[in-house]
Amino acid sequence: MLSVQDVTKTLAGQQVLRGVSFDVPAGSVAAVVGPSGCGKTTLLRCIAGFETPTSGTVTIDGREVSGAATVPPHKRGVGYVAQDGALFPHLTVKGNVGFGLPRRDRTPGRIASLLEAVSLDPALASRRPHELSGGQQQRVALARAIALRPKVMLLDEPFSALDTGLRARTRESIGAVLRDAGITTVLVTHDQAEALSFADQVAVMSGGSFRQVGAPTQLYTEAIDLDTARFLGETIELSGVVSGSTAHTAFGDLPVVATEPGEAVIMLRPSQVRLVRASGAAAATVSRIEDQGDHQHVILAADGVPELLVDVPSWDVPQPGERVSLSVSGAAIAYPGSPAHA
Known part of the structure; x- marks a missing residue:
């Protein structure tokens, strides 16, 4: 038409x-x-x-x-x-x-x-x-x-x-x-x-x-x-090293879509990530909470990652200082370059 x-x-x-x-x-x-x-x-x-x-x-x-x-x-x-x-x-x-x-x-x-x-x-x-x-x-x-x-x-x-x-x-x-x-x-x-x-x-x-x-x-x-990924919505960006279909990051190994091996920015959408409370060793510590009404921004700190923002429902919010792990659904996408926080 x-x-x-x-x-x-x-x-x-x-x-x-x-x-x-x-x-x-x-x-x-x-x-x-x-x-x-x-x-x-x-x-x-x-x-x-x-x-x-x-x-x-x-x-x-x-x-x-x-x-x-x-x-x-x-x-x-x-x-x-x-x-x-x-x-x-x-x-x-x-x-x-x-x-x-x-x-x-x-x-x-x-x-x-x-x-x-x-x-x-x-x-x-x-x-x-x-x-x-x-x-x-x-x-x-x-x-x-x-x-x-x-x-x-x-x-x-x-x-x-x-x-x-x-x-x-x-x-x-x-x-x-x-x-x-x-x-x-x-x-x-x-x-x-x-x-x-x-x-x-x-x-x-x-x-x-x-x-x-x-x-x-x-x-x-x-x-x-x-840049297009960032424009289209919130991103979670991690430094990583890609080997085959796996990216090695501070939050553990994550599956990625086929890409060139080597250093890259590993991008996830917030909807792919869920916080898991861990009684033992965990990947990150909750730094602070930002109230957004029906959901909360949980800001995490981990080795090599100054800040990482994850959304959680308002009725299931961890406390500052609590240790957590990340559960990821689906594959991440790897892009050449450095994360926004780096």
């Missing part, structure tokens, strides 16, 4: 996009995740037609829309939801949702069905944007975009202004609507958890190019390098 091939973009003499390529199958959801300033929004604007790529092509449903012959934004079959929703403040919900529809289609029944599609009460149709919550405003913006039956939906950090609980609920609601409607979707975000939970395919962007593209689980468990 959507194909971006070797797209570059130069703004004010600076190359913002550097040969970006990816394909989004029809009806699927892709997320582009990266830090602020990495080129995410510029890429989205090139797909929408608000920016023209310096080189490369954008193809939607088999039709090249940016390249040899540029197609204007309103003829691309693209819906765009901005970070702030961009609702018209002087129009009611009904007016916003119906904006762009032919007059004959702006019926109460049509507006009500669109509001229901994004889990909004049709009774809100007479309200103005300032009378709605942030989550409701975002869903009105989505209903307005869906009303035009786009082939591709582009979401530019649409949940970033919402509080944590509302953000998760709105994201789940919008994701369900888009999948039920079979709309090919691209989300750009700087929130790693949001990208991993929302999309079928995730592209990690840095410095105007993609570091890695793949399924969320693949990226999280098989990040191409240590």
